[in-house]
Amino acid sequence: MVRKPTHMPTTDMLAAYASGAASPGVSLLVAAHLTHSPDSRVAVSQMETMAGSFLADESPAEMASDALDRIFAALEGEPAATMNGHANGKVANGKASNGSLPAPVAEAIGIPFDNIPWKFRLPGVYEYDIEGFAGEKVSLLRARPGAGIPQHTHEGQELTLILTGAMRDGERVYRAGDLAINCEDDDHKPEIIGDETCICLVVMDGGMRFTGRFSRALNFLAE
Numbered sequence: 001m002v003r004k005p006t007h008m009p010t011t012d013m014l015a016a017y018a019s020g021a022a023s024p025g026v027s028l029l030v031a032a033h034l035t036h037s038p039d040s041r042v043a044v045s046q047m048e049t050m051a052g053s054f055l056a057d058e059s060p061a062e063m064a065s066d067a068l069d070r071i072f073a074a075l076e077g078e079p080a081a082t083m084n085g086h087a088n089g090k091v092a093n094g095k096a097s098n099g100s101l102p103a104p105v106a107e108a109i110g111i112p113f114d115n116i117p118w119k120f121r122l123p124g125v126y127e128y129d130i131e132g133f134a135g136e137k138v139s140l141l142r143a144r145p146g147a148g149i150p151q152h153t154h155e156g157q158e159l160t161l162i163l164t165g166a167m168r169d170g171e172r173v174y175r176a177g178d179l180a181i182n183c184e185d186d187d188h189k190p191e192i193i194g195d196e197t198c199i200c201l202v203v204m205d206g207g208m209r210f211t212g213r214f215s216r217a218l219n220f221l222a223e
Contacts, residue, residue, distance in 0.1 A: 005037045005177035014040060018047035025136035025203040029161050029179075031104035032201055036177025100164045105140070105201055108132075118142055122149065124192075133203075141200040143167075148191035156206020158182045160190075165198030167191065187211055 009017075009030055016022035017030040034041050101113060108130055109116065118126035124147030130138045145165070160167070160180040167174045169190040174180050180190070184206075192198045 003175065003177070004039065005033070005175075005179070007172070007174055007178035007180065008037065008040060009033060009179055010181070011043075014043050015047050018044045023133075023136060023205075025133045025138040025205075026159065028104055028108055028133075028138065029159055029201055029203050032102040032163070033161055033177060033179055035102040035104070100199060102163065105163070108138075109140075116140070123147065125149065135205065137202075137204045139202050141198075141202055143192045143198045143200075145192055145195050145197070147198075148189065150210050151187060151189040152208050152210045153187045154182055154184050154204070154206055154208055156184065156204060158208070159203045161201040163199045163201060165192060165196040166194045167198055167200070168193045 013022065013026065013030060017027055022030065030040075030044075034044065101109070106113070109128075116128050118128050121127045121141075124144040126142045128140045128142075130140065141160075143165075158181075160174070160182075162174045162176055162178050162180075164176055167180070167190050169180055172180070173193065
């Protein structure tokens with residue numbers, strides 16, 4: 001039996017994705033979440049249908065004679081991973097053959113999973129930055145069972161989508177398809193549980209600041 005995610009994107013996040021108003025990083029994250037969550041796919045579909053009905057009631061607007069040519073030119077210049085603010089369209093429910101990554105994430109990375117040049121961040125924790133998301137830090141994290149992130153807070157919002165494995169943060173446990181949402185009001189210390197390597201997609205629109213033991217040294221190394 002396929003497990004349904006229990007920690008979901010907010011309604012505002014899904015609506016922004018459905019309307020194309022979400023940032024490229026958030027759009028990628030929501031597209032990846034949709035590959036795990038039938039309930040979220042239904043919600044997004046309903047939002048798109050509702051938006052379409054509103055547009056149908058609008059009076060047609062005149063367009064410039066070269067409008068279609070300019071649209072095609074803009075689309076040709078967009079990276080596949082961020083076209084229209086979505087991850088190469090909206091992959092509904094398929095996993096890529098690229099390791100355990102959802103198809104939208106695999107397309108955004110553009111290289112085989114086994115060739116990802118992971119960088120050491122902390123004991124048991126490795127990261128790969130995904131390029132092409134101006135104003136956002138979008139990355140994959142790979143963490144072994146038992147690894148943890150030292151206590152920290154944020155200068156903005158941090159979205160963490162679990163792709164494989166499980167993570168405990170306080171009293172909450174996040175598994176594949178679940179989304180953890182944290183901001184500057186949260187001071188937390190997540191850890192990887194279970195016996196499976198945890199791979200996460202992380203989207204941040206601000207920095208991270210360590211607050212626990214050895215925070216001064218950790219913040220210096222993170223600069």
